[in-house]
Amino acid sequence: MKKYFDLINDKELLTIFSNAVKIPSINPPGKEKKMCEYVENLLKTNDIEYEKVMVEQDRYDIVARIRGKSNENSIIFTGxxxxxPVSDEEMKRWNYDPFSATIKDGFLYGRGSSDMKSGLISAIYAMIVLKRNNIIPPNDIILVATxxxxxxxxxxxxxxxxKLISDxxxxxVCEPTDLKICNKGxxxxWADVYVKGKTAHGSQAGVGENAIYLAIRLIEKIKNTNFDEYSSEDNGNSFWRTLAINAGVEPQVVPDKCTFTVDARLSVGHETTKVWEKLEELIDQVKSEVSDFDASYEIIDERHSWHTSEENNLIRLVKKGLDSINEKCELDIFAGSTDASVLIKNSLIPVIIGPGDLSVVHRENECIKIEQLYKACRLYMSMMITSIV
Structure with missing residues (x-):
C-alpha cells in the first residue's frame, strides 16, 4: 500500500483543502455555488467524469465516477x-477570520474545516491521485457532493x-468522526406545533384566550416527558426539546396563535412515528384539562436511524484501511443526522468515518488537525483500491 500512498502530495492536498475552506458556502441561505464550481473545476482539470444534478437555481449536487473493473459493489463517498453561518456574536469569539484557513500549530482553522470540507476534499483528492496514475479500482468509485x-x-x-447512483x-459518509468507525447513526x-387562542384587546383583563399561555401548558409537558425506554449505552439517548417559538399579532392584542418547534434526536432503533404518537397523547392530556384547547402539528422532516453490522463487508473494508495507516479501530455512534439518513432509502449500506472532531463544529474556532487530513486521504485511497469482497 505504501507505493500508492507515496503518490499523494500532501502539500498539494493541503492547498486544495485550504482554498475550499476559504469559500464561504454558507447555508442557509444556500450560497454553495462557488464551492460547487470549485469542486467541478477539480474534477474537470483531472479528467474525472461527473454530472451536475440541479436542485434549485445556482444550487446543484455533483456526482462523479471513476470506473473500476466491476460496478457490482460500487462505493459512494459523500460529503x-x-x-x-457564522453569527455576529460568534464572530467575536473567533481568533481568526473563519474563512481565512489560518494554519497554526499543526491545525487549520476555519468554518467547514471539520464539517466537512476536510472529508470531502480528502475523498476527491484520493480520486484525483487514482485518475492521474491510471489506477483502476476493483469497483466503481462514486463521489456524491451535496x-x-x-x-x-x-x-x-x-x-x-x-440512475447516477442506482448501481x-x-x-x-466522510463526516467528522475523529477517524472512528460510526456503524450506527x-x-x-422535528415539527411545527400550532396552538390556537382567541384575540382580545390587551387592556381587557381576563378577556380572550392567550395562545402563549395555552402553548406553555403543552411545552411544559414536552419538557417533562422523556424517552428513557428507547435510550441505552449501545444505541444512544433519545430526547426532544422546544427550540423556537413565535406568537403575537401586535403588542396590544392577545395572541390567537402560537407556533413552536419541537426537535427530537433519536437513539438507534427509535422510530420517528413514536415521537408524534407521544405528542398526540400530550395534546389530549391538555385537552382534558382545557376543554377548548386546540393544537395541531406539521412534521417538517423525518430522518431514520440506521445500523450496519460490524461483520458487514463495508466495515471490514474500513478496518483494513485503518490498519494500512496504522490507526486503531474504534466503533462509535454518530450523534448528528447526515445525508446517510436520506440516501439509505436507496438501499445503500452506510458507514460514517472522516477527519475532524464533531465537538468543535458549528462553533467558534472550528479546526482540523492537518495530520488527520492526510490520514483520511490515505484511508479513503486504501478503501478505493482494495476489493470489498
Whole structure:
C-alpha cells in the first residue's frame, strides 16, 4: 500500500483543502455555488467524469465516477459542500477570520474545516491521485457532493432513485468522526406545533384566550416527558426539546396563535412515528384539562436511524484501511443526522468515518488537525483500491 500512498502530495492536498475552506458556502441561505464550481473545476482539470444534478437555481449536487473493473459493489463517498453561518456574536469569539484557513500549530482553522470540507476534499483528492496514475479500482468509485445538508437535505433528497447512483451498494459518509468507525447513526425528526387562542384587546383583563399561555401548558409537558425506554449505552439517548417559538399579532392584542418547534434526536432503533404518537397523547392530556384547547402539528422532516453490522463487508473494508495507516479501530455512534439518513432509502449500506472532531463544529474556532487530513486521504485511497469482497 505504501507505493500508492507515496503518490499523494500532501502539500498539494493541503492547498486544495485550504482554498475550499476559504469559500464561504454558507447555508442557509444556500450560497454553495462557488464551492460547487470549485469542486467541478477539480474534477474537470483531472479528467474525472461527473454530472451536475440541479436542485434549485445556482444550487446543484455533483456526482462523479471513476470506473473500476466491476460496478457490482460500487462505493459512494459523500460529503456536503455547505457550511453553517457564522453569527455576529460568534464572530467575536473567533481568533481568526473563519474563512481565512489560518494554519497554526499543526491545525487549520476555519468554518467547514471539520464539517466537512476536510472529508470531502480528502475523498476527491484520493480520486484525483487514482485518475492521474491510471489506477483502476476493483469497483466503481462514486463521489456524491451535496448541497443543503446543513438545512433540509434537499441535495441528498434530489438523488433518491437517481440512475447516477442506482448501481451503488455501499455508502461512505466522510463526516467528522475523529477517524472512528460510526456503524450506527441516530435519527432525527422535528415539527411545527400550532396552538390556537382567541384575540382580545390587551387592556381587557381576563378577556380572550392567550395562545402563549395555552402553548406553555403543552411545552411544559414536552419538557417533562422523556424517552428513557428507547435510550441505552449501545444505541444512544433519545430526547426532544422546544427550540423556537413565535406568537403575537401586535403588542396590544392577545395572541390567537402560537407556533413552536419541537426537535427530537433519536437513539438507534427509535422510530420517528413514536415521537408524534407521544405528542398526540400530550395534546389530549391538555385537552382534558382545557376543554377548548386546540393544537395541531406539521412534521417538517423525518430522518431514520440506521445500523450496519460490524461483520458487514463495508466495515471490514474500513478496518483494513485503518490498519494500512496504522490507526486503531474504534466503533462509535454518530450523534448528528447526515445525508446517510436520506440516501439509505436507496438501499445503500452506510458507514460514517472522516477527519475532524464533531465537538468543535458549528462553533467558534472550528479546526482540523492537518495530520488527520492526510490520514483520511490515505484511508479513503486504501478503501478505493482494495476489493470489498
Amino acid at each position: 456536503h459542500m455547505d457550511v453553517v 448541497i443543503d445538508e446543513e438545512n433540509y437535505m434537499k441535495g441528498s433528497k434530489a438523488l433518491l432513485n437517481s 451503488a451498494k455501499y455508502l461512505v 441516530k435519527g432525527r425528526t
